[in-house]
Amino acid sequence: MCSWAAAVRRLSGCRARAALPGAPGGGGSSGPGGVRAVNLAELLQSSVGDEEPAPARRPPQEGTVLLFPGQGSQFVGMGRGLLRYPNVRDMFRVAEKVLGYDLLSLCLRGPQAELDRTLHCQPAVFLASLAAVEKLHHQQPSVIENCVAAAGFSVGEFAALVFAGALDYTEALYAVKVRAEAMQKASEAVPSGMLSVIGRRESNYNFACLEAREHCKSLGIENPVCEVSNYLFPDSRVIAGHLQALEFLQENSRKYYFKRTKMLPVSGAFHTRLMEPATEPLAEVLKSIKIQKPFICVYSNVDSKKYVHSKHIQRLLVKQLVSPVKWEQTMHAVYERQQGVEFPYTYEVGPGKQLGAILRNCNLKAWKLYKHIDVSEDEEAEEM
Numbered sequence: 001m002c003s004w005a006a007a008v009r010r011l012s013g014c015r016a017r018a019a020l021p022g023a024p025g026g027g028g029s030s031g032p033g034g035v036r037a038v039n040l041a042e043l044l045q046s047s048v049g050d051e052e053p054a055p056a057r058r059p060p061q062e063g064t065v066l067l068f069p070g071q072g073s074q075f076v077g078m079g080r081g082l083l084r085y086p087n088v089r090d091m092f093r094v095a096e097k098v099l100g101y102d103l104l105s106l107c108l109r110g111p112q113a114e115l116d117r118t119l120h121c122q123p124a125v126f127l128a129s130l131a132a133v134e135k136l137h138h139q140q141p142s143v144i145e146n147c148v149a150a151a152g153f154s155v156g157e158f159a160a161l162v163f164a165g166a167l168d169y170t171e172a173l174y175a176v177k178v179r180a181e182a183m184q185k186a187s188e189a190v191p192s193g194m195l196s197v198i199g200r201r202e203s204n205y206n207f208a209c210l211e212a213r214e215h216c217k218s219l220g221i222e223n224p225v226c227e228v229s230n231y232l233f234p235d236s237r238v239i240a241g242h243l244q245a246l247e248f249l250q251e252n253s254r255k256y257y258f259k260r261t262k263m264l265p266v267s268g269a270f271h272t273r274l275m276e277p278a279t280e281p282l283a284e285v286l287k288s289i290k291i292q293k294p295f296i297c298v299y300s301n302v303d304s305k306k307y308v309h310s311k312h313i314q315r316l317l318v319k320q321l322v323s324p325v326k327w328e329q330t331m332h333a334v335y336e337r338q339q340g341v342e343f344p345y346t347y348e349v350g351p352g353k354q355l356g357a358i359l360r361n362c363n364l365k366a367w368k369l370y371k372h373i374d375v376s377e378d379e380e381a382e383e384m
Helices: 040-044 088-099 103-109 118-139 141-145 156-163 169-189 205-218 243-251 273-287 310-322 327-335 354-362 379-383
Strands: 064-068 147-152 192-198 226-233 236-242 260-263 297-299 345-349 370-373
Touching: 064 156, 064 354, 088 103, 088 118, 088 169, 103 118, 118 141, 118 156, 118 169, 118 345, 118 370, 141 147, 147 156, 147 327, 156 169, 156 297, 156 310, 169 273, 169 310, 192 243, 205 226, 205 236, 205 243, 226 243, 226 327, 226 354, 236 243, 243 260, 273 310, 297 327, 327 354, 345 354, 354 370
Parallel strands: 064 147, 064 345, 147 297, 345 370
Antiparallel strands: 192 236, 192 260, 226 236
8 A cells, every 4th residue: 555645534524335346347556465555545544533623723834735747758777766665566466467468567667658658658657657656655745734735737636636535546547548549549540740849928829720721721631730739838839730831831931930849759649639539448448437526726737727526527527628737827727825934845856857857947936946756766865
């Protein structure tokens, strides 16, 4: 079991909850000696009662925020610095049963091209992020005990919801597996991709996408897709769609006042309607698993608002596949406060520091209290 889960239940606003089963059809996963591994709900049970008390107010800075990265942050070697922490190896053992392949070996040894495939990198980032939480709880348990909010980028939202007690680890991993496989299949159906754009104040992204779609129509492409798929920080967007549309935008970047464009190393147009075929498989699996109200605030990528109940989570996790990730808006929602009120400490848990870089561009004051929990250092380095 994850040692940090018991700490999460001590957060104000906890309610009693029943234990969740394992992955659909699996009856739960077991660790060595038959002990069920990483079943959060067992640890999240509380005797507080059915009534939900008003959250206790914490002084600023005592509360913490956790950010969970998404696809694209993966790298060969991630997880190496986490294996000596409690339960991480059990988490990988459960993953091998759920996924049907050795995720630990893929994370540690690659090859990178195989790890980068959508159907592999999403479960890898999901697990590495929760393993980083295990490390953080081992090193600084007060960070977990005082956590007041969490947010995850794309697939990172599943990890955030597991951390917050809304999803069981095993079931969420199964859902991520289905999601990743469905997105991989959808991306292979149409030549598509994602274009990172750094613009200027005068950049009109919607107009640029409109003209790119018209260009595609002139090439004979029916119902072309070209739209903003990620809002990262001011003047930074990711545009996704048909490859011909993205090539058009690159060739005409000066016309649209784009300072810099770069194709991302992904296989499809994620968070656009080209992912529509992936929605049904994910919707079906989410119907089959237990979803609870989070014990702490978790913000949705779809509308940058807090999840309020289980049906809300189920609906928006599916909608997220075909909706832009409103990360910039989410950062504003998480860190909005009255003038003079101090910011909380923020921890990025998982591979890469991309979310920290985005936070710096969204809110410099909040970023000054940002820390990253590394997932790659070896034991010798950590002992120093």
